[in-house]
Amino acid sequence: MIALPDTASPLYEKVKDYILTNIGTGKWSKDRKLPSENEFVATLGVSRMTVHRALRELTSAGFLIRLQGVGTFIAPPRPQSTLIEINNIAAEIVARGNRHRSEVIVLEKIMPTKELALSFEFTKRTSVYHSVVVNFENDLPVQLEERFVNPSLIPDYDKQDFSKTATYDYLMQKTPVTEVEHIISAIPADAETARHLAVDVGSCCLLLHRRTWTGAIVATISKLTYVGSRYSLGSRYSPSKSP
Amino acid sequence: MIALPDTASPLYEKVKDYILTNIGTGKWSKDRKLPSENEFVATLGVSRMTVHRALRELTSAGFLIRLQGVGTFIAPPRPQSTLIEINNIAAEIVARGNRHRSEVIVLEKIMPTKELALSFEFTKRTSVYHSVVVNFENDLPVQLEERFVNPSLIPDYDKQDFSKTATYDYLMQKTPVTEVEHIISAIPADAETARHLAVDVGSCCLLLHRRTWTGAIVATISKLTYVGSRYSLGSRYSPSKSP
DNA sequence: AGCTGACAAAAGTATATACATGTACGTATA
DNA sequence: TATACGTACATGTATATACTTTTGTCAGCT
Structure with a gap:
């Protein structure tokens, strides 16, 4: 069981930080499958909904890719696109x-x-x-x-x-x-x-x-x-x- | 009790659409307080967690502003800038x-x-x-x-x-x-x-x-x-x- | 070899419940 | 009068649980 830091932030944010840190340090290699939600439940000792929220938000932020029935993966670096802003x-x-x-x-x-x-x-x-x-x-x-x-x-x-x-x-x-x-x-x-x-x-x-x-x-x-x-x-x- | 459309989308998306439509058509005026989560529960007949997810996502998308203990409000129009993407x-x-x-x-x-x-x-x-x-x-x-x-x-x-x-x-x-x-x-x-x-x-x-x-x-x-x-x-x- | 159906694994959705936290407001008390 | 407290109500977080949908696998049959 891995202990999450004892800071004053919601649990799902701690889980997000924990995952991002493991990606950032390369501890989880680019192509490996991440632990499943239930594995996170076991290793972190939090409920699946909490893990799910953390994973969902990291996915919508573009860090992860999830396939139902398959698993969670680290997203490849985004294809560069440059943006033009049009104002009033x-x-x-x-x-x-x-x-x-x-x-x-x-x-x-x-x-x-x-x-x-x-x-x-x-x-x-x-x-x-x-x-x-x-x-x-x-x-x-x-x-x-x-x-x-x-x-x-x-x-x-x-x-x-x-x-x-x-x-x-x-x-x-x-x-x-x-x-x-x-x-x-x-x-x-x-x-x-x-x-x-x-x-x-x-x-x-x-x-x-x-x-x-x-x-x-x-x-x-x-x-x-x-x-x-x-x-x-x-x-x-x-x-x-x-x- | 208001019936949500019978489409093939998750319930929380229907709730989001319902709220956006009411904002879009001006049925809910710009400065009025939106119904509380429990009022949505009553009028739409869905659980509070589902309403909460819809409201949370609309908030993070910038459409709503929520104050704990106070209520949910329509966000003032963003200094809208529309973006053009330029690719390879x-x-x-x-x-x-x-x-x-x-x-x-x-x-x-x-x-x-x-x-x-x-x-x-x-x-x-x-x-x-x-x-x-x-x-x-x-x-x-x-x-x-x-x-x-x-x-x-x-x-x-x-x-x-x-x-x-x-x-x-x-x-x-x-x-x-x-x-x-x-x-x-x-x-x-x-x-x-x-x-x-x-x-x-x-x-x-x-x-x-x-x-x-x-x-x-x-x-x-x-x-x-x-x-x-x-x-x-x-x-x-x-x-x-x-x- | 190729199809099929059963099964398992994983994420996705929805609900019920509990408690925490923040705000507003009326009322009791110093 | 002014402060403190209680209550109601709002959103925020966390858990437990159940069910659905998607996907992959694999045994067994044709």
């Missing part, structure tokens, strides 16, 4: 010390096209909100945002004054986002985009396609167009620190 | 089931320009490695990568055959990245870029500027140019799940 454009502009202003072009309720309904994963025909807003930095247009919003989650979207509240702020405040999908590409400006952003037709734009989910429901679909020469998405990120 | 391009192409190939244009050791030395945060004049590689997807060029590499961290960079090993793979394997900086913009192709990527001069490209650090030292500076019409950066991300 209004806040960003203000943070740069510039003046933000937005102009509402369209705010309406429409029946979605077949394609859009598909993107919303709708099973029956439902209308959605549609907004088009231009965001200005010091009176220079930098972003054209077209949004489609699921009214079942945000029922009063069209009652808002988006020249005062940023659409982003409003949406983030109204409904929790559980998942985000992004696609970034570079495209030439079409006639309408060029007009709203005050650039030449065909000039380079950054197109950011975004879908957000609340649970299993698609909450918003956005098409954000940035003027290539006036805006860039930036970030600095530490992979080691959790977000 | 070679792996991505292979993952799509396509053929990846790369062509080394330049691999040399040079004295950096003043501007570049500044980006490296060099205090004294040191030479750096410089590589230019074109990445092909099914013989179509999709990315032009220009890299500058700090030789104090990766001393034998110029000894590699980058038509076989992707530069990304090599670097990720050689040195741990503790920090990454990204800037994404959209620019028209200049003459040389256009030649290497086999597009017209002036056509839209996605430009990804990247700096990576190992500890306090700038390890690499990269300029990755993607053909706008042939490539897009994409990601799907769950803020609630830990990485």
Whole structure:
């Protein structure tokens, strides 16, 4: 029977520390199977639910991999991925010390096209909100945002004054986002985009396609167009620190 | 007694969904106290431990705030930042089931320009490695990568055959990245870029500027140019799940 | 050789119960 | 009046127990 340290922390945390230490020091080799829950019960003298909680949390933190009916294993080092952060454009502009202003072009309720309904994963025909807003930095247009919003989650979207509240702020405040999908590409400006952003037709734009989910429901679909020469998405990120 | 949906998911997940939906639809207002665990037990007809697990996981995911002895509350909207993941391009192409190939244009050791030395945060004049590689997807060029590499961290960079090993793979394997900086913009192709990527001069490209650090030292500076019409950066991300 | 079914092992889920700990609040007491 | 105490109620932790689901193994049959 192994004694866990007599510190002022919950038992399941002590078990987590015990396991992490054994992994960190290499006492448990990378490919070996870890003791089963019942073996931990025997060697540590705690209940299986306590061991289970420790193992579950270490698994969700990415340290372990568990296969039901097989066992618990040490997770291989994560495949490196580098991350870009996309923030609220209004806040960003203000943070740069510039003046933000937005102009509402369209705010309406429409029946979605077949394609859009598909993107919303709708099973029956439902209308959605549609907004088009231009965001200005010091009176220079930098972003054209077209949004489609699921009214079942945000029922009063069209009652808002988006020249005062940023659409982003409003949406983030109204409904929790559980998942985000992004696609970034570079495209030439079409006639309408060029007009709203005050650039030449065909000039380079950054197109950011975004879908957000609340649970299993698609909450918003956005098409954000940035003027290539006036805006860039930036970030600095530490992979080691959790977000 | 409220009936939870009869789907094939664990009970605690149904409880989580039930709570998230009620938050999402605004049925539970932002500042109101949520029902207590025992009230959930009564209204949902599940045990307190199940409710407790659902609430605990939603709390650690940042949706709720709990105070022992007081109650459970809806967390204020996080300063939401949505993240884009950038992966190894070679792996991505292979993952799509396509053929990846790369062509080394330049691999040399040079004295950096003043501007570049500044980006490296060099205090004294040191030479750096410089590589230019074109990445092909099914013989179509999709990315032009220009890299500058700090030789104090990766001393034998110029000894590699980058038509076989992707530069990304090599670097990720050689040195741990503790920090990454990204800037994404959209620019028209200049003459040389256009030649290497086999597009017209002036056509839209996605430009990804990247700096990576190992500890306090700038390890690499990269300029990755993607053909706008042939490539897009994409990601799907769950803020609630830990990485 | 290959399939099948029985069995065992391991994690996953769900409940009941107990006690610990922290907060709020009313009431008794110095 | 101000402090102390008791009570109610909230979340947090720990255990015991039962059952389910997934996976692997292996004997036995075709």
